Amino acid sequence: MGAQEARLKRPYDTDAHEPSQERFSRRRDRRKPRGRLRSDELVPGRDDEAAVPEIAWMLERGYLDAIEGELKSGKEATVYLGRTRLGPAAVKVYRDLAVRSFKNDGRYRAGRYVGDARIEKALAQRSAAGRRAQGRLWAAHEYAMLWRLFRAGVPVPEPLVGPDASDIGEAGEVVLMRYVGDASGPAPRLADVRFTPDEGRRAFEASVHALAALWRAGVVHGDYSTYNLLWWRGEAVVIDLPQAVEADHREARALLERDAASLCATFRTHGVDAAPEDVVWRVVAES
Numbered sequence: 300m301g302a303q304e305a306r307l308k309r310p311y312d313t314d315a316h317e318p319s320q321e322r323f324s325r326r327r328d329r330r331k332p333r334g335r336l337r338s339d340e341l342v343p344g345r346d347d348e349a350a351v352p353e354i355a356w357m358l359e360r361g362y363l364d365a366i367e368g369e370l371k372s373g374k375e376a377t378v379y380l381g382r383t384r385l386g387p388a389a390v391k392v393y394r395d396l397a398v399r400s401f402k403n404d405g406r407y408r409a410g411r412y413v414g415d416a417r418i419e420k421a422l423a424q425r426s427a428a429g430r431r432a433q434g435r436l437w438a439a440h441e442y443a444m445l446w447r448l449f450r451a452g453v454p455v456p457e458p459l460v461g462p463d464a465s466d467i468g469e470a471g472e473v474v475l476m477r478y479v480g481d482a483s484g485p486a487p488r489l490a491d492v493r494f495t496p497d498e499g500r501r502a503f504e505a506s507v508h509a510l511a512a513l514w515r516a517g518v519v520h521g522d523y524s525t526y527n528l529l530w531w532r533g534e535a536v537v538i539d540l541p542q543a544v545e546a547d548h549r550e551a552r553a554l555l556e557r558d559a560a561s562l563c564a565t566f567r568t569h570g571v572d573a574a575p576e577d578v579v580w581r582v583v584a585e586s
């Protein structure tokens with residue numbers, strides 16, 4: 300947290316769910332490229348992050364005004380904190396996919412539309428082109444899910460590109476969404492918060508409600524646990540949606556059951572003892 304705080308240079312006043320009127324869209328935002336920035340200007344003093352071509356591209360095209368630093372490097376993506384004219388943004392870049400793959404990737408992909416035989420082939424071969432295509436698919440899918448859920452009022456970060464497919468396609472392997480957090484740092488994951496027993500219960504309830512809201516919106520997360528929920532102003536914010544599936548996917552019910560089980564398992568460290576069957580029952584009953 301300390302290192303992250305040090306990189307948050309400006310006081311931000313942001314509300315995760317305040318709908319903004321503006322989005323980056325090709326139609327409305329025909330900003331001229333501003334010339335190529337030197338790569339060492341991307342993240343001053345951080346050589347290892349300096350050469351992120353996706354970030355350079357976003358700066359050039361005006362999606363980003365500045366990049367503040369890295370928020371978190373995860374299994375499938377690196378998330379940066381960026382400044383945009385819409386406010387602070389989390390910039391999720393799918394890259395280095397050679398060393399990353401979803402659990403049950405084939406299973407998820409089976410339910411997903413790819414629609415291009417060359418991409419299908421590249422994906423199957425796991426070539427460099429295939430991994431890039433994979434990153435673009437994940438980003439596009441995450442955008443589609445974010446848009447659907449945000450519009451349905453489910454607590455997710457507001458997507459800042461789209462909803463037009465052509466705008467999303469242009470953003471490539473990058474998901475630009477509203478930063479959840481403030482000047483002192485990003486919202487913690489539920490897994491990282493220390494709760495009193497009462498607060499733990501409340502956070503669990505909020506997480507079950509969010510799972511039900513996803514289900515009502517026709518979506519199963521597919522990787523639902525305290526690691527993919529942020530805790531912000533007493534609310535659970537759902538993140539990390541590239542593997543989410545439609546509720547009419549043939550394995551949706553099984554995935555919902557697995558999500559409920561992961562949620563319960565990860566809440567046990569907060570002293571909450573709940574049965575996954577009850578969670579599934581509540582989610583289905585609530586909708």
Ligand SMILES: Nc1ncnc2c1ncn2[C@@H]1O[C@H](COP(=O)(O)OP(=O)(O)OP(=O)(O)O)[C@@H](O)[C@H]1O
Pocket residue numbers: 370371372373374375376377378389391456476477478479480485486488526527538539540
């Ligand atoms: N909108 C956001 N606002 C603030 N922080 C965010 C936001 N989106 C993501 N993060 C941070 O970045 C981390 C990684 O994001 P995410 O879970 O989407 O990617 P991931 O590649 O699956 O990472 P991991 O493998 O760690 O789960 C999150 O745990 C969270 O700490």
Ligand SMILES: [Mg+2]
Pocket residue numbers: 373526527539
């Ligand atoms: Mg995650």
